[in-house]
Amino acid sequence: MRLEKQLIKKIYYETFLIDNETHPPLQVLGEAYLNEQKNEISDGSYIRFAQGEFYYHHQDFESAIFKWEKVSNELAPWAQKNIADAYFELNQLSVAENVYTSITTDNKILMTEIVLQLLSLYIEQNNLDSAFAAIKEAVSLNPxxxxxxKIARSFYEEQRDFDSAVELAVNELIRTESSPWFEVLKEYINNGFTKNISPDYFYEVLVTLNNVDQVQFTQIVSSLWHSYKNEQNYLLWLxxxxxxxxxxxxxxxxxxxxxxxxxxxxxxxxxxxxxxxRELHDIIPNLLTNWLKVANPSHSVFPSAAVLAWDEIFPSEIDSANIKHAENLLSYSINHVNGLEYSLHLFESITQWAQKHDLEIGHRFRWLVSELADLRTNRLLVTGTSGNGKASFINSILGENILENSVSNVxxxxxxxxxxxNAISDSAITTTENFSDYHNMMSLHPQSDRDRAYVEFKLPCRFLSKNKLTLVVTPSFNRNNDTRDETFEYLNSVDELLFVLNADSPFTDKERDILLSIQEHTPNLQIHFLLNKIDNIYSEAEAKRVLDDTQVRINAYFPHARIFPYSxxxxxxxQLNKLSEFIHSNFNHKNIDAERxxxxxxxxxxxxSYLLDKRIEMENNLVDSINWNEDMLVKLNGFxxxxxxxxKEKIHLITESYRTMKYEIANDLTEHIPKLLQSCSDLISEESDFGHIDIELNTAMNERVQKYLEKTVLPNLARSMQNWIATSNNEFLQSQSYLEEISEELNSLYGENRIQLECDFKVLDDWRRDTDRMTTRIQMEEVNILRRFTPAQFLLKSAGKLFGVLPKNKAMLYNKYKQYLENEDYTDVTDSIMNKFFLQFELFENAQARDINIFFRSPFGELEQAVENTHIEIQEKQDTLHKMKSNPEVYHDPITLFELRLRQCEVILNKGEDYSYTDLTLETNIE
Structure with missing residues (x-):
């Protein structure tokens, strides 16, 4: 390794200087090369290699390259690597890359150095893909x-490639089992760089750490656990x-x-x-098994209760050995669970979930729960049969006459x-400070269970304050009620019961049966008695005898019950002080938290139970609503x-009435206009200018027609039109009355004032305005009566012009014109006049059907909108029903989990006893 270190640092040349440290290195190397050449078999590769190193360190890269190119021995691969290094220094990066990649060697160290140099080169070129490949090759080749x-980690972090950084840390931790890589990996996990990686990727890491260092194992498990929380891989991690x-x-x-x-x-x-x-069944059984496994045995109450509760709700999912283990642990583990706090949290969770699903649990329930959570006072229920003086007893304690003898509310x-x-019902809480309002509250009789209210009466009371009491007073039992009395709803909301007896006839069979039912309903409820009206007994001895006899008869059924005589x-x-002593000495609560x-x-x-019933009720209500809306749809379409x-009937009646009226007027015109025109013969005399008589007669005849229409026809027509409008108004009023009946019927079905079928009576106003306009005056264009191109008129006009200038001819022309006017058929003229006259009335007639449509438009629109709304409501409810039926788990799963949490608390509460119940069936009768 010493030689390879020299080659890496390019200081191999120093081996030639060992005996010549005082001479310049270049001189020593030159002399060594000359001496080598004198040898018979010479190879100057070593010296050339050393010379190249010397030139390289003095930045004479070209000389260094020249020397290294001449190396042909085993140092040749190193020489090639050095040549590439020189080109790198000369910034000839592509040449350097080609040289690096062309080197072939089995030397792992040299190959590692080459790859590391390539990494630097690729970073310089900003060729990141090749840089990533190079560093991965280096780690794989020689980690x-x-x-x-270290270089790899730094590179990955600089490039923000934390997937590769995590992979490096995982592989190195498994390979080296070293603490530094444990810390690196934990840091990556804690910074969230692993949350998208599949959890099974870390399985071998967990195996390694568990074998090497369990403290580090628990730390890495904790880091991974927190990193996956609320991420898509969370359940897979679990x-x-x-x-x-x-x-x-x-x-x-x-x-x-x-x-x-x-x-x-x-x-x-x-x-x-x-x-x-469905997601939890694959997770929670093993999760509970492991929780029980890692939990401190002395603090295993909750995991044990969770195991047992899960097994009850979902049998056979947890191994029987673990069930037995949980039972054993539960028996000696220390209970650190605050059951009251847990229960309140559970109730709040249920309440919030119910509100989210538009389910109202009710103010009464919520108020009762809040009262039970208040441990500052004991809740004492006072009840009895009617006539025992319960109201007078309560009033004597309160110091005010508040309760009446007949109490109908709690x-x-x-x-x-x-x-x-406060009057508290399921639907509302009503608050007052006025006593008269209180008496009104007490006198109200509910129409339904949701309307039934109990009254919370807050007031200053020394007795209640001194004894830290809350009094719950229920209606008395009487002949008309039995063990299903309203009292039984509140037995589980009180800490103890004080049953009021009448000293005149104490502890009757009826009272005994009532109390036995109460005891069966709430076996742990403490029951004691108050013997009221003791002042009715004539002597102390008799009072003592009655008291003792009553005590004996009570103890036969309630051995621990005590009686307090009271007046x-x-x-x-x-007397109140003795009552306080009686309460404190007999109503003992060893663990009020557990009882509450x-x-x-x-x-x-x-x-x-209520929520489960509500689900069925919701589905039934949806089905009923769909059916009801479908029935309404049929009715609406029928309407x-x-x-x-x-x-259509009204259009026919009104338009036909109008046509009849117009037809009568037209008949009159057909009859009178020809006569009127014929009567115009009186306008002719022998003195008339027969050359222009046709023009004068035509004008005069038009004037007579115009006058006739204005003075006679229009007034008659106006009266007829008013009568027609009055008739139409009656038809419209009948229509509105009919629609009001439809509205009333529909609103009765809806149960609310939803439909208002109002017709548009402005149509009549428009008709009245149009009628007034059409019948006030008429201005017709002049009709061509005597100036048409008929043979008779042509001859008369010609004769008039030819012979009219001769006096002797005027008599003849006069007779001819008069005869013509009196005998002429004016049918075409009459038709022309009537067409002009009736033009605007026909336009009015043509618009009547449209106007009547407008009259009915709003009712049609209202009904059609109701049909559309009904279709929408049916579709929405069908969609909701389909969603509920196709995904029942959306509703039932949370309720099942609420039941599971409830069972856990019940198991903990009954710790040390038989934890299981013989009947886990949820009650379905809920107020």
Missing amino acids: DYPNVT KTINEFFLLIEIHSSDIWDNISSLYEETYFELIQGQYML VVFNNEAHTEI SLYTNSQ TEKLLFFIRKTI INNLTAFE
Whole structure:
């Protein structure tokens, strides 16, 4: 290696200077060359090689190249490499590249040097593709060569090629098992350079580190875990690491605590509902198995509970040996889980998910959960049968007459500095400070379960404050209600129950049956009794006998129950103090957190049941809505068809009425105009100018026609038109009435005022305006009556011009004209006059059908829009229904995971007991 180092540094020439250190190197080398030439068999290659090095160091690159070209011994490959180096220094890069690439050698060191030089050359040329190929070849050829991997890493990082940098780090870590490469790879992972690389690529790295250093192994696992989180390869990573942990041995040690935490964090993340169960079935069973494997046995409550809960929800997915192991660990592990906090978080998750899917859990449920989360007060439920004085007892405690004898709502009394009254139903919370509003709240009877409200009454109360109590007062049991009474809904929202008895007839069979049902419903609820109206008993001895006898009969069914005698009539501080002592001494809660957690879990289970029922209800509602809309579509189309026929009928009636009126007027004109024209013969006399009589008569006849039309016909026509409009108005009013009936029927079906079929009565205003315009006056062009080219008129005109100048002829002309006027057939003239007269009325008539269409246009538009909206609604609901049915897991998977989280908490809560329930069926009856 010493020689190769000299060749690399180009100091081989120093071997010739060992005995001549005082002489100039060039002189020594020259003399050595001359002496070599004197030998019989001479080879100056070594000296030429050395001379070339000397010239190279003194930047005489041409001389160096000349010398190296003459080298023909085993140093020839090195000489070629040096020639390329010289050309590199001369910046003749292409020549240098050709020389480098032409060198053939088996010397790995020389080849490595050549490749490294090519790397520098390619970088100089900015030929990055060749530079990448060169450095990969160098690493592949001789990774142990000094600085090769370091150069490669630096090059990759400068070029931002972190895929290659990661590949280098992975290969070197596996090859060398060295800590520096572990740190490099971990840095790359932590900087996010590996998140798009398939996780199985690191499998051999994990094997190597697990065998070499498990601390480094856990660190690299942690880095990879965090890098893949929220990335597309996350689930694949989890699958990969789970399979890996299944194959390795784990010995109890603190080094696994971080991995255990990662498993815990991941498990909770996976079951939040963002993943489908089909994705989780391949991951979570192994994940839970490994979590149990790496967890500290003394802190294995949660992984054990998770394993057992998963096995209950998805049987046979986890090995039975691991199930048994989880059961054993659960029995002696220390519980560090805050069940109350966990339960509240679970309920909030369910609530947020429900809101996202437009499901309203209801204000009552949410308020009850918030009340249970408040551990500052004990919740005492007070109930009893009617007539036992429960209201008077509560009023005596509160110091005010608030409750009436007949209570129809649940009332919750809390101590607060200021009075505030809230009526809480599923749909709303109503707040007031007014007592009259409170009594109104109490008197309201709900129309549905969602409307049923309980009343939260906040007020300053010394007794409640002193004893840290919240009183929950329910309606009394009576003959008309039984164990399904509203009271049972609230049993799981209170910590204890105080049952009010009547001293006149204490603990009746009915009361016993009610309490046994309560105990069956909530077996862990503490029950004690208040014997009210004790003042009704005539003597202390009798009172004691009644008290003892009642105690004995109660204890036969409720051995731990105690009775407190009470008089609501004679309330005093001493009696209240004794009541406080009774409450504190008998209502004992060893673990209020656990008890409240259990109650929260009850409501969470009811919520899950509600959501499952709601899914079925949503599908049924969609089907019902689709069917209803399809029925509505038939009705709407039927109404449109009916309205179309109705419109045609009205068009026919109104236009025919108009035509009839016009026909009558036309008949009158046909009859009167000829007579009028014939009567114009009185305009002729023997003194008339028969040469121009035709012009004068034509003008006069037009004037008489115009006057007749204006004075006689138009007034009659105006009256007829007004009558026609009145008739049309009646038809329109009937139409509007008909459409109002349709609107009312449709709105009744819709259940809201959605359809308003309003006709356009402006049409009548337009008709009135047009009628007034057409019948006020008429201006007709003059009609040619006597100046047409008929034979008779031609002869008369000619005769008039020829003979009219002779007086003796005027009598004859007068008779002829008069005879002509009185006997002429004026049919064509009459038709011409009527055509001109009726022109605007015909235009009006032609527009009537269009006007009536306009009258009905808005109702048609409203109905057609309703049809279009109905089509859209049907399609939207069909799409939603199809989506729900084709992807039921979108809804059911999150609910199943909610149930899983619920079971985990139930298992933890029952730690030390039989963790499994005999019946895991979700309740479907939910308020």
